[in-house]
Amino acid sequence: MDFIDEDFIDHNKNNKNNHKKMEVDQNEELPTKFDMEMTIKYVANHGNDKNDFEYTMTEFLRMSGIYWGTTCLDIMGHLDKLDKKSIIEFIKNCQCKKSGGIAACDSHDPHILYSLSAVQILCIYDALDEIDIPALGKYVQSLQQIDGSFFGDKWGEVDTRFSFCAVAILALTNQMNLIDVDKAVEFVMSCVNPDGGFGSKPYAESHAGLIYCCVGFLSITHNLHRLETEKLAWWLCERQLKSGGLNGRPEKLPDVCYSWWVLSSLTIMGKAHWIDGAKLKEFIISCLDTETGGFSDRPGNMPDIFHTLFGIGALSLLGYENLKKINPTFCMPEEIVSKIYQAQILEY
Amino acid sequence: MHGRLKVRTSAEEAARKKKEQDLKAKAYRNGMDKIFTLRNAENFDNNLLELSGKILSVNPDITTLWNIRRECIIKMTTDNPDSASTLFDRDLNFTELCLQVQPKSYGAWHHRSWILENSPKPDWNREVSLCTLYLKKDERNFHCWDYRRYVARKANLSAESEFKFCDEKIQKNFSNYSSWFYRSQLLPVLHPHPSDSSRPISEEKLKEELEIVITAAFTDPNDSSAWFYQRWLLGYSDPKLDLACFKLTQSQAVIAFTKLVDLSKDKITISTNTSLDKGIWRSLSGNKSDSIWIQKGEFEISDDILIKMNHNDKTFELEARKIDNNSIIGIKLPSFGYEFGAAVKEELKNQLDSCNQLLEFEPDSKWTLLTAALLMRSIDRFQYHEKTLEYVRKLQKVDSLRAGYYMDLASKWILEEKLKNMVESGKFDKIDLSSLDLSVVYYNQFLFIGNEINLQNNSKLNKKSCKFALVDGCKVTF
Numbered sequence: 001m002d003f004i005d006e007d008f009i010d011h012n013k014n015n016k017n018n019h020k021k022m023e024v025d026q027n028e029e030l031p032t033k034f035d036m037e038m039t040i041k042y043v044a045n046h047g048n049d050k051n052d053f054e055y056t057m058t059e060f061l062r063m064s065g066i067y068w069g070t071t072c073l074d075i076m077g078h079l080d081k082l083d084k085k086s087i088i089e090f091i092k093n094c095q096c097k098k099s100g101g102i103a104a105c106d107s108h109d110p111h112i113l114y115s116l117s118a119v120q121i122l123c124i125y126d127a128l129d130e131i132d133i134p135a136l137g138k139y140v141q142s143l144q145q146i147d148g149s150f151f152g153d154k155w156g157e158v159d160t161r162f163s164f165c166a167v168a169i170l171a172l173t174n175q176m177n178l179i180d181v182d183k184a185v186e187f188v189m190s191c192v193n194p195d196g197g198f199g200s201k202p203y204a205e206s207h208a209g210l211i212y213c214c215v216g217f218l219s220i221t222h223n224l225h226r227l228e229t230e231k232l233a234w235w236l237c238e239r240q241l242k243s244g245g246l247n248g249r250p251e252k253l254p255d256v257c258y259s260w261w262v263l264s265s266l267t268i269m270g271k272a273h274w275i276d277g278a279k280l281k282e283f284i285i286s287c288l289d290t291e292t293g294g295f296s297d298r299p300g301n302m303p304d305i306f307h308t309l310f311g312i313g314a315l316s317l318l319g320y321e322n323l324k325k326i327n328p329t330f331c332m333p334e335e336i337v338s339k340i341y342q343a344q345i346l347e348y
Numbered sequence: 349m350h351g352r353l354k355v356r357t358s359a360e361e362a363a364r365k366k367k368e369q370d371l372k373a374k375a376y377r378n379g380m381d382k383i384f385t386l387r388n389a390e391n392f393d394n395n396l397l398e399l400s401g402k403i404l405s406v407n408p409d410i411t412t413l414w415n416i417r418r419e420c421i422i423k424m425t426t427d428n429p430d431s432a433s434t435l436f437d438r439d440l441n442f443t444e445l446c447l448q449v450q451p452k453s454y455g456a457w458h459h460r461s462w463i464l465e466n467s468p469k470p471d472w473n474r475e476v477s478l479c480t481l482y483l484k485k486d487e488r489n490f491h492c493w494d495y496r497r498y499v500a501r502k503a504n505l506s507a508e509s510e511f512k513f514c515d516e517k518i519q520k521n522f523s524n525y526s527s528w529f530y531r532s533q534l535l536p537v538l539h540p541h542p543s544d545s546s547r548p549i550s551e552e553k554l555k556e557e558l559e560i561v562i563t564a565a566f567t568d569p570n571d572s573s574a575w576f577y578q579r580w581l582l583g584y585s586d587p588k589l590d591l592a593c594f595k596l597t598q599s600q601a602v603i604a605f606t607k608l609v610d611l612s613k614d615k616i617t618i619s620t621n622t623s624l625d626k627g628i629w630r631s632l633s634g635n636k637s638d639s640i641w642i643q644k645g646e647f648e649i650s651d652d653i654l655i656k657m658n659h660n661d662k663t664f665e666l667e668a669r670k671i672d673n674n675s676i677i678g679i680k681l682p683s684f685g686y687e688f689g690a691a692v693k694e695e696l697k698n699q700l701d702s703c704n705q706l707l708e709f710e711p712d713s714k715w716t717l718l719t720a721a722l723l724m725r726s727i728d729r730f731q732y733h734e735k736t737l738e739y740v741r742k743l744q745k746v747d748s749l750r751a752g753y754y755m756d757l758a759s760k761w762i763l764e765e766k767l768k769n770m771v772e773s774g775k776f777d778k779i780d781l782s783s784l785d786l787s788v789v790y791y792n793q794f795l796f797i798g799n800e801i802n803l804q805n806n807s808k809l810n811k812k813s814c815k816f817a818l819v820d821g822c823k824v825t826f
Contacts, residue, residue: 051370051373052373053369053370053372053373056373056376056377057373057376057407060407060409060410060411060412061409103412107380107384107412108411108412109411109412109415111411153411153415155414155415155418155458155462156458156462156465157454157458159454182613193529193532193533194529194532194533194536194548194580195529195532195576195580196584199490199494200494201494203494203497203498203533204490204493204494204497205490205493205494205526205529205530206529207490222636222637223610223637224608224637225607225608225609225610225637228584228586229586230584230585230586231584231586233753234584234753235576237749237750237752237753238572238576238750240749240750242749244749249488249490249525250525250572250573250576251488251523251525251571251572251573252488255350271753273752274750274752274753274756275749275750275752276748276749276750276751279749289354296352296354297350297351298351300353300354301350301351301352301353301354302352302353302354344635344636347812347813348788348810348812348813
């Protein structure tokens with residue numbers, strides 16, 4: 001799960017009484033219907049022009065880009081629009097012979113973020129045996145630290161995102177025994193904050209994206225009972241704003257990607273009914289680009305493949321018609337995950 | 349990819365932009381090719397630093413380029429140890445440049461800490477000053493706040509001095525969740541509760557904090573930052589781990605905890621000095637964690653039982669009494685929230701008055717309604733029971749996005765009142781929970797004690813939340 005935080009900087013925030021600015025202007029005419037056809041094309045054609053500027057400049061996260069694309073096409077029932085063979089070839093070339101880790105693209109260094117994206121894509125294509133799974137397992141194992149935390153790669157950055165990636169990779173490849181799960185849980189639990197949320201490391205501020213990583217981590221390791229769900233789920237349901245959209249922290253702008261981070265966490269805790277699903281649906285659809293297909297972060301902005309997946313993912317959690325069911329823990333089609341691993345989900 | 353407005357441009361303008369971008373993409377490609385060639389040849393020198401720097405200063409999220417810089421620095425300082433301080437300083441300045449372009453770049457922040465951790469003479473105080481400066485530019489940048497907490501520890505700054513910084517930030521602008529958040533981390537260190545570890549701060553300090561936060565909240569009642577802090581001060585009602593309830597009949601023993609527990613993992617031991625200690629507890633749901641655990645067998649109903657639970661060297665007890673020839677039961681209600689002292693309660697009453705005054709002018713003010721309800725519960729949750737429910741029902745309308753939350757909250761408070769009455773009356777046989785507008789049943793771990801539970805006429809009830817109904821001998825009507 002590559003996770004780009006883009007928590008919006010609102011430079012007007014020093015100016016008091018500007019709450020209206022914290023919201024999105026919904027007076028303009030915004031889309032109210034999700035035309036799937038155009039978005040299927042948008043995702044399928046993404047990257048057709050290898051020299052495209054955007055495409056070139058985002059090569060450092062290519063593996064995640066492909067995961068976003070395959071997952072949302074599969075959720076829309078059109079995985080066939082992508083060339084499976086060349087994608088698998090690409091992934092095989094990205095596995096590092098020395099460490100076993102997987103890089104975002106050729107020549108770049110392996111990292112746990114892109115290792116997970118690669119595993120997710122391979123699960124969708126039922127092609128895990130195309131890479132060296134034991135080597136990947138050893139790579140993940142090598143990144144665990146004495147305190148249970150995980151480095152993202154050998155350079156030592158510690159983050160709860162990487163704890164999530166580690167257990168997700170190992171769960172999907174059936175190698176959980178390679179790490180000290182109890183210690184990993186203790187580390188994640190050491191990141192709980194007074195407001196019930198989680199940050200990137202101990203003492204770090206609560207943030208919906210990192211909350212998803214930690215709740216997802218506890219769901220995978222069957223430790224959801226360690227959460228104070230009432231407190232955390234309240235903080236999360238307060239992310240919904242009048243526009244129906246969700247933000248990532250108090251007093252921030254809504255953004256389509258938080259539809260996923262917040263709603264999936266609430267779903268895992270059995271509290272999805274604590275927000276207004278119909279209003280959220282409206283907000284997500286208002287971020288559709290009706291000229292090109294694809295979703296942007298907020299109405300009227302440029303669409304991209306990252307927001308397209310998390311918009312569609314949230315719509316699927318909300319039971320949107322004609323979308324396949326998505327698994328809230330792994331952000332992959334439920335029909336794929338259910339064959340591989342059973343994560344813990346609270347019913348209420 | 350975030351916050352980029354889609355702008356309409358003329359065909360000419362678009363063509364011009366495309367050309368410009370094509371050139372940039374080409375330059376990037378060439379630059380990266382050169383960098384990888386040099387790296388493969390192990391030419392870790394100034395030239396490689398310069399080339400990677402050119403690209404990173406435009407796009408600081410390319411992790412591999414940071415890795416290459418680190419490889420250069422390691423190689424160059426190994427070859428020439430005298431160059432270390434110059435190289436480290438130069439890269440510190442370089443990350444600053446990158447952070448100006450992208451203040452939220454994980455890569456740039458991490459590189460900075462790598463430099464300092466590997467530098468022979470790291471100046472942690474300089475880092476603290478840098479954070480102070482950056483937080484002036486954006487007081488919500490959580491990367492910077494998190495980095496500040498890390499460097500403040502490295503610089504051995506006291507919690508007092510950090511509290512002072514944090515307090516100044518709040519005084520300058522009440523609407524700053526990040527500062528209130530830091531405050532809630534620092535206060536328990538500076539003013540811990542002397543006797544109760546489940547309470548974050550002392551009563552004395554709590555009273556002062558309540559005064560500060562209500563002023564802040566009333567300054568701008570629509571800003572949520574201070575209200576969140578207020579709720580933290582009043583305490584959330586998630587219960588602490590304890591024994592909750594026990595029931596022994598001739599064919600089964602049921603033991604319940606205030607929270608979900610995993611008896612196979614959570615290092616909890618139960619002892620009763622009866623044959624139960626030899627048996628195996630199984631979770632009611634079959635899940636690894638549960639609040640209700642069952643042991644089947646043939647049991648003798650003779651004397652009262654004292655159940656002891658040990659967890660993390662703490663012992664919890666529950667007394668169970670023989671009520672007839674068929675059952676032994678024990679029940680211990682949790683506190684449902686903090687119990688405050690007289691001085692704090694006085695302040696809470698003042699605040700409640702202020703909230704009610706504000707509600708006269710702004711009857712639909714969401715945060716005021718919620719806080720008033722929470723204040724009443726903190727003063728005396730049962731005396732104000734009806735009034736708190738009235739406020740929560742109103743919140744379902746004025747804050748309809750969260751109607752589901754308020755429904756559940758009301759259901760929880762209703763159950764608490766019912767449980768209190770049940771324990772006071774000492775009658776556990778029949779529990780009447782009909783026609784209460786319940787959406788969910790909290791406190792499953794107390795309800796299996798009854799033989800007949802009436803949940804009729806709760807049309808919005810989520811039956812999945814009534815897991816206690818699975819306990820044998822517990823007859824539930826919906």
